[in-house]
Amino acid sequence: MTDAETSNAGLEEARRLPLLESQLAALFDVSSVLSRSLELRDTLREVLRTLHEHGRLCLGMVSLLDDESGDLLVSALHDQDAAPFEKERYRPGEGVIGRILESDQRWILPRVGDEPRFLDRLNLFNPDLPFIGVPIRIGGEGAIGVFALQPPVADGLLEQRARFAEMVANLIGQAVRLSRSVEAEQRALREERDTLRRHLRGTHGFENIIGHTERMRMVFDQARQVAKWNTTVLLRGESGTGKELIANAIHYNSPRSRGPLVKLNCAALPDNLLESELFGHERGAFTGAVTQRKGRFEQADGGSLFLDEIGEITPAFQAKLLRVLQEGEFERVGGGRTIKVDVRVIAATNRNLEQEVKAGQFREDLYYRLNVMPIQMPALRERIEDVPDLARFLVEKIGKSQGRELSITDGALRVLMRYDWPGNVRELENCMERAAVMSEAGIIDRDVINLTGLDVGALPEPIMPSSTASTAVDLDDPDVDERERVIAALEQAGWVQAKAARLLKMTPRQIAYRIQTLNIRVKQF
Numbered sequence: 001m002t003d004a005e006t007s008n009a010g011l012e013e014a015r016r017l018p019l020l021e022s023q024l025a026a027l028f029d030v031s032s033v034l035s036r037s038l039e040l041r042d043t044l045r046e047v048l049r050t051l052h053e054h055g056r057l058c059l060g061m062v063s064l065l066d067d068e069s070g071d072l073l074v075s076a077l078h079d080q081d082a083a084p085f086e087k088e089r090y091r092p093g094e095g096v097i098g099r100i101l102e103s104d105q106r107w108i109l110p111r112v113g114d115e116p117r118f119l120d121r122l123n124l125f126n127p128d129l130p131f132i133g134v135p136i137r138i139g140g141e142g143a144i145g146v147f148a149l150q151p152p153v154a155d156g157l158l159e160q161r162a163r164f165a166e167m168v169a170n171l172i173g174q175a176v177r178l179s180r181s182v183e184a185e186q187r188a189l190r191e192e193r194d195t196l197r198r199h200l201r202g203t204h205g206f207e208n209i210i211g212h213t214e215r216m217r218m219v220f221d222q223a224r225q226v227a228k229w230n231t232t233v234l235l236r237g238e239s240g241t242g243k244e245l246i247a248n249a250i251h252y253n254s255p256r257s258r259g260p261l262v263k264l265n266c267a268a269l270p271d272n273l274l275e276s277e278l279f280g281h282e283r284g285a286f287t288g289a290v291t292q293r294k295g296r297f298e299q300a301d302g303g304s305l306f307l308d309e310i311g312e313i314t315p316a317f318q319a320k321l322l323r324v325l326q327e328g329e330f331e332r333v334g335g336g337r338t339i340k341v342d343v344r345v346i347a348a349t350n351r352n353l354e355q356e357v358k359a360g361q362f363r364e365d366l367y368y369r370l371n372v373m374p375i376q377m378p379a380l381r382e383r384i385e386d387v388p389d390l391a392r393f394l395v396e397k398i399g400k401s402q403g404r405e406l407s408i409t410d411g412a413l414r415v416l417m418r419y420d421w422p423g424n425v426r427e428l429e430n431c432m433e434r435a436a437v438m439s440e441a442g443i444i445d446r447d448v449i450n451l452t453g454l455d456v457g458a459l460p461e462p463i464m465p466s467s468t469a470s471t472a473v474d475l476d477d478p479d480v481d482e483r484e485r486v487i488a489a490l491e492q493a494g495w496v497q498a499k500a501a502r503l504l505k506m507t508p509r510q511i512a513y514r515i516q517t518l519n520i521r522v523k524q525f
């Protein structure tokens with residue numbers, strides 16, 4: 001090595017060190033930019049700006065392959081002003097950039113203006129300066145984009161600059177991969193949300209609430225009307241009459257249907273828990289409140305809040321609830337900040353609130369706040385004509401869930417219409433489910449209708465058929481419901497069990513067993 005050569009090499013080294021240093025610093029900045037945000041376009045622009053400022057390059061451009069068109073789209077340029085160019089696209093193979101993508105190879109040009117393939121459609125590049133273009137890759141796949149840059153001077157360090165560009169391109173590749181997988185995940189979630197929403201609207205529409213009687217038509221009318229407004233609704237009626245079903249239908253048929261429907265059963269929690277459940281709490285508000293938590297009112301913002309069993313809350317809590325209903329604002333437990341929400345409240349109760357008000361157990365002001373639009377759900381016994389439709393509907397629903405065809409005979413429907421359903425539609429639903437389980441062939445006939453079943457404890461006395469009706473029953477008719485036959489026989493035998501057993505050609509033990517399992521109340525004389 002001559003002296004001249006040695007000193008040349010030294011000079012080279014001295015020139016190289018500061019570049020290396022600035023490249024390292026730039027790489028550090030780039031990696032921290034990339035780890036900050038997931039909004040790809042902004043991130044890339046920020047990367048290029050960082051490189052422009054600290055990395056000694058006078059122009060940078062990132063183009064990414066567009067999956068749909070197969071073209072390369074300019075995804076980011078180093079400065080904001082270049083935003084209009086971001087609509088530009090290259091075909092694979094077209095120009096220098098297109099060529100790099102197609103060949104999946106880097107390309108270094110000492111003077112870009114000398115390259116015949118150089119198009120400079122965007123009029124961005126300086127034809128007198130070098131050009132470095134490297135493919136952007138994700139994992140082991142081919143190139144998904146091109147990172148192109150122009151250094152500010154034509155020096156002898158092109159190779160080193162190209163290696164630096166490759167490092168940056170690798171980082172960009174990682175960021176693109178991350179952002180695309182997040183995007184894909186979000187798209188999948190959005191699609192799932194929309195499907196669920198459609199499904200919810202389909203299953204919670206008025207079409208799925210059965211009832212043709214005058215009483216039910218009135219309920220539908222009121223619910224449809226009130227759905228359009230933000231009016232507070234109070235659903236009243238016995239257990240199992242469909243209050244929650246109507247609450248769903250009101251929400252999903254309201255302008256808020258795209259917002260959340262949040263539910264809370266007020267009877268399920270003691271006051272202190274109810275308060276933090278409804279209004280949320282700040283961190284450290286009480287033992288166990290390790291993080292801040294939004295309450296149901298906040299969760300329901302923009303949607304509806306269903307407060308079930310509203311009649312069960314204590315007077316102290318009634319006052320708290322009154323304020324939210326009046327002002328639409330509250331504080332989280334342990335917090336001083338007042339939170340405002342936009343929530344439509346649908347409340348439900350099976351209590352007689354007027355009586356509770358009179359007895360001083362329910363605040364009158366809250367009562368009036370809630371009772372703006374009361375909807376009274378009729379008991380099933382008050383609309384017994386709906387039983388056949390309801391039973392058929394429920395049987396079909398159960399059939400779907402069991403994956404088989406189920407049907408119910410007219411004879412069975414007649415039996416159902418003779419009962420008074422203290423547990424309302426829920427009891428009918430349970431009864432149908434039991435019957436479905438018992439009918440192997442899928443046809444529910446009167447023999448599998450067991451009105452006592454699991455509800456036996458909750459049931460009041462079963463209704464007895466009148467004696468004229470029961471004496472008309474032909475005891476030898478195999479189509480007659482078992483329970484009816486036994487009752488008829490008992491009636492005919494003056495409620496002497498041994499006699500009735502003989503009529504039915506049963507032993508006394510057999511009839512005693514049936515009286516018990518069919519929940520027949522034996523008349524005492």
Ligand SMILES: Nc1ncnc2c1ncn2[C@@H]1O[C@H](COP(=O)(O)OP(=O)(O)OP(=O)(O)O)[C@@H](O)[C@H]1O
Nearest residue numbers: 208209210211238239240241242243244245425426
């Ligand atoms: N009109 C109806 N048509 C179809 N299904 C109904 C109808 N009414 C009630 N149901 C069904 O009966 C069951 C009980 O209804 P829901 O839970 O709405 O009653 P509820 O009034 O809220 O009772 P509770 O006061 O006990 O909470 C549910 O499975 C519901 O789907």
Ligand SMILES: [Mg+2]
Nearest residue numbers: 240243244308
């Ligand atoms: Mg309910």
